[in-house]
Amino acid sequence: MKMLERIGAPWKLVKSAHDLEEVDALIMPGGESTTMLKFFSEEGLGPAIKKFAGEGKPVFGTCAGAILLAREVSNPPQEKLALLDIAIERNAYGRQVDSSIRQGECPELASHPLEMVFIRAPIIRRVGAGVKVLGHSGELPVLVEQENILAATFHPELTEDETIHRYFLQKI
Amino acid sequence: MWQYDETMKLKVGLAEMLKGGVIMDVTTAEQAKIAEDAGACAVMALERVPADIRKEGGVARMASIKIIKQIMDAVTIPVMAKARIGHFAEAQVLEAVGVDYVDESEVLTPADEEHHIHKWPYKAPFVCGARNLGEALRRIGEGAAMIRTKGEAGSGNIVEAVRHLRAITGEIRLLTTLREEELMAKAKELGAPLDLVKWVAEHGRLPVPNFSAGGIATPADASLVMQLGAEACFVGSGIFKSADPDKRAKAIVRATTHYNDAKIVAECSEELGEAMRGLDVAKMKPEELLQTRGW
Numbered sequence: 001m002k003m004l005e006r007i008g009a010p011w012k013l014v015k016s017a018h019d020l021e022e023v024d025a026l027i028m029p030g031g032e033s034t035t036m037l038k039f040f041s042e043e044g045l046g047p048a049i050k051k052f053a054g055e056g057k058p059v060f061g062t063c064a065g066a067i068l069l070a071r072e073v074s075n076p077p078q079e080k081l082a083l084l085d086i087a088i089e090r091n092a093y094g095r096q097v098d099s100s101i102r103q104g105e106c107p108e109l110a111s112h113p114l115e116m117v118f119i120r121a122p123i124i125r126r127v128g129a130g131v132k133v134l135g136h137s138g139e140l141p142v143l144v145e146q147e148n149i150l151a152a153t154f155h156p157e158l159t160e161d162e163t164i165h166r167y168f169l170q171k172i
Numbered sequence: 173m174w175q176y177d178e179t180m181k182l183k184v185g186l187a188e189m190l191k192g193g194v195i196m197d198v199t200t201a202e203q204a205k206i207a208e209d210a211g212a213c214a215v216m217a218l219e220r221v222p223a224d225i226r227k228e229g230g231v232a233r234m235a236s237i238k239i240i241k242q243i244m245d246a247v248t249i250p251v252m253a254k255a256r257i258g259h260f261a262e263a264q265v266l267e268a269v270g271v272d273y274v275d276e277s278e279v280l281t282p283a284d285e286e287h288h289i290h291k292w293p294y295k296a297p298f299v300c301g302a303r304n305l306g307e308a309l310r311r312i313g314e315g316a317a318m319i320r321t322k323g324e325a326g327s328g329n330i331v332e333a334v335r336h337l338r339a340i341t342g343e344i345r346l347l348t349t350l351r352e353e354e355l356m357a358k359a360k361e362l363g364a365p366l367d368l369v370k371w372v373a374e375h376g377r378l379p380v381p382n383f384s385a386g387g388i389a390t391p392a393d394a395s396l397v398m399q400l401g402a403e404a405c406f407v408g409s410g411i412f413k414s415a416d417p418d419k420r421a422k423a424i425v426r427a428t429t430h431y432n433d434a435k436i437v438a439e440c441s442e443e444l445g446e447a448m449r450g451l452d453v454a455k456m457k458p459e460e461l462l463q464t465r466g467w
Contacts, residue, residue: 015429015430031190031193032248032249034249035212035213038210038211039211042426075248091248095244095270095271096182096273096297097267097295101181101182155185158185158188
C-alpha cells in the first residue's frame with residue numbers, strides 16, 4: 001500500500017469477492033499462504049480471483065501470493081489457484097533465522113541489480129513452457145510471468161525500489 | 173542509535189507479514205493445529221496460558237523445547253515462543269531451536285528486574301510488551317522488531333489493552349505536534365532515546381509494527397483494538413479457555429480481518445458459547461498484575 005501510494009496509484013483493500021469487482025488489477029502480498037487460503041474459502045475469493053484472472057486482468061503475487069498462484073505446491077502440498085504453471089516449494093530456505101536480503105537481476109526491467117528481501121520464502125522448482133523468467137537471484141528464478149499473471153518469491157513491497165510495481169501497473 | 177539495517181529489515185519484514193492477523197497462544201501441537209486451521213497467522217508457544225499461570229502461580233519459564241519442536245513440526249505458520257524478561261540464555265536457546273519470533277514477555281516470571289535483553293545481536297526477531305510510548309521506544313532501542321500492548325494477560329478483560337493502546341497512539345499524535353527544541357525535554361520525560369523520539373515525531377508512527385495483546389476474549393474485543401490502531405492481535409487465554417476454542421478462534425480471526433464492518437463482527441459473535449470468565453483488573457492487588465513486570 002505504501003509502495004502504491006509512493007507511485008501514485010489508487011488502491012483499495014480487497015476483503016471480499018464484491019470488492020474485487022471494483023478493481024482493475026489485484027496484488028496478493030506476502031503473508032502466510034495457509035492463513036490466506038482460510039480467508040479465501042471463508043469469503044469465496046478463490047473462484048472470484050480465478051474469474052478475475054480469466055478475464056485477462058493482471059494479478060501479482062509476492063511470496064505467499066506467488067504460492068497461491070502456483071499450479072503445484074510442496075512442503076506441504078495445499079490448495080492453490082493454479083493460475084501460473086510453476087512448481088513451488090514453501091519455506092524452502094528454512095525458517096525466519098534463514099531469511100535474507102540478496103541481490104538479483106531483472107535484465108528486461110532494470111539495468112541495476114535489485115535488492116530482494118526473502119522472508120521464509122519459497123523457491124520455484126519448475127517453470128512451465130509458457131512461463132517467462134523475468135528475474136534471477138543467483139541460479140534461482142525469482143520473478144516469473146505468464147501473460148497477465150506475475151509472481152515474485154521475494155518482497156518488492158518491503159524495499160524502496162519501485163521497478164517491479166511499476167512494471168506490474170503498466171500491465172493494466 | 174536506532175538503525176534500519178539489513179537484519180532489522182528482515183525482522184520487521186516478518187512482522188509486516190502478520191499485520192491484520194491473529195497470533196494465538198498454544199501449549200501443545202494439537203492446539204497449534206486447531207489455531208492454524210482456524211486461520212491464525214502465527215502461534216505463540218508457552219508452557220501454560222496466562223490464565224493458568226495466574227491461577228496456579230509458581231515460576232513461569234520458557235516452554236519445554238520438546239513441545240516447541242512438536243509445535244514447529246505440526247504447523248507451517250511462524251512459531252513464536254516466550255522467554256523471561258532479561259533471560260538472554262532462554263532467548264539464545266529459542267533462537268538455536270529456530271523459533272521465528274521471541275517474545276520477551278511479562279507473562280513469564282522475570283529473570284532480571286533491571287535489564288531487558290539486548291536484542292540487536294540476535295538473528296531471531298523479538299516482540300516486547302509496552303504500556304506507553306516511552307516503554308515501547310526503550311524496547312525498540314534495545315532491538316525489538318515488534319511492539320505489543322501488555323494489557324493484562326490472562327484477565328479476559330480488555331480494559332488494560334485499551335489503556336495501553338490509547339496511551340501509545342495518543343503520545344505519538346502529541347509528539348508530531350512538538351517543535352524541534354521540545355523533543356529533548358520530551359525524550360527526558362518519556363525516558364526514551366532521543367533519536368527514536370525524533371523518528372516518531374517525524375513519521376507519526378512507531379518504526380516497527382504495533383500489535384495488541386492482553387485481554388482479548390471476543391470478536392468485538394478484536395475489532396475494538398484494531399479500530400484503536402492495533403495492526404494485529406495476540407489472543408492468549410481467550411481461545412483455549414473458552415467453551416468452544418475452534419469456533420471462537422475462527423470468529424476472532426474473521427472479526428480481525430473485517431474489524432471495520434460491524435455486520436460481519438456481529439455474525440462472528442453469534443452462537444459462540446461462553447467466553448472465558450474475566451477478572452476485574454481494578455480489584456486486583458498490585459502484586460497480581462503482570463503488566464508492571466519490566467519497565
